[in-house]
Each structure stands twice: as C-alpha cells, then as structure tokens.
Amino acid sequence: MLAPNGARHTKSDHPNLPISIEEIAKTAKAGFLAGADGIHAHIRDKNGKHSLDTGIYRELLDHINHVVPEIEVQITTEAVGIYRAEQQIQLIEDIKPKLVSVALREITNGDVGKKQYSKFYHSCLSDNIAVQHILYDKMDLLNLINLRDQNILPNGQLDLLFVLGKYGDVNSSKPQDLQVFLNILTTHNVKADWMVCAFGVNEIDCLVTAHKLGGKMRIGFENSLWNKDGSLATSNEQRVTDLIKAIN
Numbered sequence: 001m002l003a004p005n006g007a008r009h010t011k012s013d014h015p016n017l018p019i020s021i022e023e024i025a026k027t028a029k030a031g032f033l034a035g036a037d038g039i040h041a042h043i044r045d046k047n048g049k050h051s052l053d054t055g056i057y058r059e060l061l062d063h064i065n066h067v068v069p070e071i072e073v074q075i076t077t078e079a080v081g082i083y084r085a086e087q088q089i090q091l092i093e094d095i096k097p098k099l100v101s102v103a104l105r106e107i108t109n110g111d112v113g114k115k116q117y118s119k120f121y122h123s124c125l126s127d128n129i130a131v132q133h134i135l136y137d138k139m140d141l142l143n144l145i146n147l148r149d150q151n152i153l154p155n156g157q158l159d160l161l162f163v164l165g166k167y168g169d170v171n172s173s174k175p176q177d178l179q180v181f182l183n184i185l186t187t188h189n190v191k192a193d194w195m196v197c198a199f200g201v202n203e204i205d206c207l208v209t210a211h212k213l214g215g216k217m218r219i220g221f222e223n224s225l226w227n228k229d230g231s232l233a234t235s236n237e238q239r240v241t242d243l244i245k246a247i248n
Contacts, residue, residue, distance in 0.1 A: 006222030
C-alpha cells in the first residue's frame with residue numbers, strides 16, 4: 001500500500017509530495033505501475049492543511065477511479081489533533097468507503113460514548129466497510145482485543161496496522177519492535193490480516209521484516225522520504241520500487 005503524503009509533510013519537506021487531488025491521483029497511477037496495489041489517501045484543504053472534508057474526499061475518490069481504477073483506495077479518519085471522534089465517524093457514515101483506516105485510540109478516547117463508537121464499528125461491518133485499525137503500541141492492541149471480547153467491536157475480519165516509530169524521529173522505528181505486536185496476537189490466539197508502516201530511515205528494514213513474517217507493507221512519503229541506501233527519494237513510486245527490490 002502506498003501512503004504518498006500523510007497529514008503533516010508539505011512541499012517544503014519534499015517538492016514532489018502530492019497535495020492536490022490531481023497530484024494524488026497521478027501518484028496513485030505511478031505507484032500502481034511501480035507495483036503498489038493500494039493507496040492510503042489523505043486529503044488537504046485549499047491551504048494545504050489536513051482535512052476530513054467529505055466533498056474533497058468524494059472528489060478524490062472519483063478522480064483516482066477515473067485515472068487508475070485498478071488500485072484500491074483507503075481513506076483515513078486520522079484526527080491529527082484537529083478532529084473529534086464524532087467528526088471522524090460522520091465522515092465514514094457520509095461516504096461509506098470500501099476501505100478506511102481508523103486509529104482505535106482516537107475513536108475510543110472519550111469524545112463519544114462506548115455505545116456510539118460500538119455502533120460505528122458494527123455499522124461498518126454491516127455496510128461492508130473494511131476498517132483497518134491503526135495501533136501505535138501494545139496497549140492499543142490489548143485494548144482492541146478487550147473490546148472485541150466484549151463485542152463492543154465486532155468479530156468480523158480483523159485488519160490491523162502496526163505503527164513502528166514516531167513522526168519526526170527519523171531513527172525511532174526498529175524491525176524488532178514488530179515482535180511485540182505479534183507476540184500479543186499469539187498469546188491471545190488472535191488471527192488478523194496485518195500490515196506495518198514505519199517512520200524514518202529504517203522504514204525498508206522494518207517492512208522487509210514484516211514481509212518475511214507474513215505481513216503486508218505500507219510505504220511512502222507519509223512515513224519516510226528516504227531510500228534504503230539513505231539517499232533522498234525522488235518520488236513515491238521510487239519508494240515502491242525500492243521496497244520491491246529489497247524483498248526480492
């Protein structure tokens with residue numbers, strides 16, 4: 001899965017960071033041709049700021065479908081310190097996308113009640129919306145397992161994104177950190193379709209480890225601007241090519 005922009009990077013970080021709908025769609029096509037089969041798509045407002053605007057998302061989905069209909073598109077509800085849980089939930093209720101990533105800790109942080117966010121997750125299941133749960137640490141994963149055991153989260157297909165490292169710390173992700181998540185899955189006998197993203201210069205090493213252990217991979221300028229050899233990447237599609245080279 002290609003994650004080409006995220007919510008924080010700007011063109012001052014990299015001139016080829018896609019911001020506009022046209023740029024994101026163009027990047028989606030280039031990424032698909034390079035070997036990506038999905039895109040994790042953030043949108044920006046007219047000032048280039050992170051947005052969860054329904055209209056902009058619909059426009060992006062339509063444009064990507066026109067430019068590269070073969071690629072799967074995952075939208076996101078990530079708050080980035082701007083949006084409340086009720087706004088995140090409303091976005092999904094309005095759009096009803098095929099795929100969405102949702103940070104568990106953002107939806108269950110108290111902005112909405114347990115009954116409301118439980119209804120949200122169960123509605124996604126009934127509407128055939130594939131929710132990928134963003135998990136930043138082992139406590140997020142343990143909380144998710146606990147909520148499923150109580151049927152607050154439904155017992156359908158479990159899609160997980162394990163986040164390694166932190167934004168802004170280029171050396172924070174480490175391949176061995178993945179094992180913490182996998183140990184919990186084994187201990188609790190939880191079966192899941194899982195993916196890894198990793199911040200900074202160790203992104204490729206982390207993703208290669210995930211691939212070897214049976215996981216999926218998310219790569220792109222959202223998490224790292226650098227190739228495996230430490231050089232600054234020229235484009236998102238080069239990040240895809242760099243990863244494919246590393247795992248073959």
